Amino acid sequence: MKLFKLNKTNLNEVEQIPFKLEKDIQSLVEVNVESVFNLKFIQSELSVDKYRIDTLCFDEENNSFVIIEYKKGKSYSVIDQGYTYLQLLLNNKSDFLLVLSQHFNKVLRMEDIDWSQSRIIFVSPSFNSYQKDSVNFKGLPFELWEIKRYSNDTVVLNEHRSNSKESIETLNPTTNSTISQVSKEVKVYTEDEHTSKMNKTILESWIELKEELLELGGVEFVPKRHYMGLNFEGTNVCYINFRKSHILIDILGGTIYPDKSKSRNFLTLEDHKNFTSKRSRILNSGGNQISYRIKFDSNSDIDYVMLLIKQSYKSKN
Known part of the structure; x- marks a missing residue:
């Protein structure tokens, strides 16, 4: 995509300014997470078990947790990391509930959270074709957002959408797999x-x-x-x-x-x-x-x- 600024009748190309670090993307999104994703920011760099979550947010409209992960490289599996983090959330509900209760300064119960609406958002300057294809199934609780920054102080966020009618569960019949375990509790509706x-x-x-x-x-x-x-x-x-x-x-x-x-x-x-x-x-x-x-x-x-x-x-x- 090319971006231009209109100067009377002339189009002047606006140059893209790459993000140097993942942290630059994270800082920008966390400050603006409510206006960008309509979410409440809860905590940055949350450590649970042996994992560290980049950004923990809460969706007040659905009373559900949302994890945001930021990536610059392309040598990682979106599908594997996404399901691993959802399993981490579902296996450590009390830890996440405590963090949320402390943030809102009120006692919350397990039933106050709709765990079935949990989801993961990945934000990256770009995703390769393998990463996009790996989540090209219906009903996945993942979102891929590409972020670009330009010299005229413009930031563009573009979501990659799945166009498949096939469920990922049909490709993984193993009943004790991470995918099957998560799919029993997390659901995307139609x-x-x-x-x-x-x-x-x-x-x-x-x-x-x-x-x-x-x-x-x-x-x-x-x-x-x-x-x-x-x-x-x-x-x-x-x-x-x-x-x-x-x-x-x-x-x-x-x-x-x-x-x-x-x-x-x-x-x-x-x-x-x-x-x-x-x-x-x-x-x-x-x-x-x-x-x-x-x-x-x-x-x-x-x-x-x-x-x-x-x-x-x-x-x-």
């Missing part, structure tokens, strides 16, 4: 698993609404355990919960922190028809997450629902 519970009428309404949502541009649907998120550039616009005869849509307003400050681009929804109900959820960090719930069914006004959702979408632009 849209079909959510929509399968719907009756035909609401399913048809969902297909119509989904087409409208895709027209927003730059959005993707990210299935999680309890909901499916509508994301714009990694930031949730709304949560979508599927029921047999209706859909619950929670439009995200933002978070009010304990010091009364608000998250960036905090949204107060304009709803002149009073179609939504305001909701709040206390996060482990102490923040109060505000959302606006829509009960969507086959009789709902899709145009008005889209008008409401677009307010959150535009606030993320």
Whole structure:
């Protein structure tokens, strides 16, 4: 990819500035992990057993741990390291729970964490074809992000996506393998698993609404355990919960922190028809997450629902 700066009618190429050290990437990501990945930074260089984790984060939307690893070289196996670190997390739950409890200064229980949503993020200036192919399976709890830095103070993060419909478990039938052990507890969900519970009428309404949502541009649907998120550039616009005869849509307003400050681009929804109900959820960090719930069914006004959702979408632009 070439990057240019427009100077009137001339294009001046912007030079790439390579990262000298993995630590340079780590420091940059850790300071900005909330805006980049929508995660809470917990601890750097955490030692557990005989391993050292680069960055430990927490996903407050899913109450799950996220481990971030940084790489500059290409002589390592993403798949092996990813499963090893997930196994480390699952085999040492009490250690991770203690670190999290100390960070939030509150007593947390095992059931407060959704261990099934644990995942690993790898960040590197580049990944070779072998590394990309090794994670080209559906349902893997890994993310590969390439990071580039340029001379005009621009940083670009690009995620490598899997396009395979094959599960890695079909290639490794050994019941006591690391992959099998992790796969018993960590799960990546699909849209079909959510929509399968719907009756035909609401399913048809969902297909119509989904087409409208895709027209927003730059959005993707990210299935999680309890909901499916509508994301714009990694930031949730709304949560979508599927029921047999209706859909619950929670439009995200933002978070009010304990010091009364608000998250960036905090949204107060304009709803002149009073179609939504305001909701709040206390996060482990102490923040109060505000959302606006829509009960969507086959009789709902899709145009008005889209008008409401677009307010959150535009606030993320």
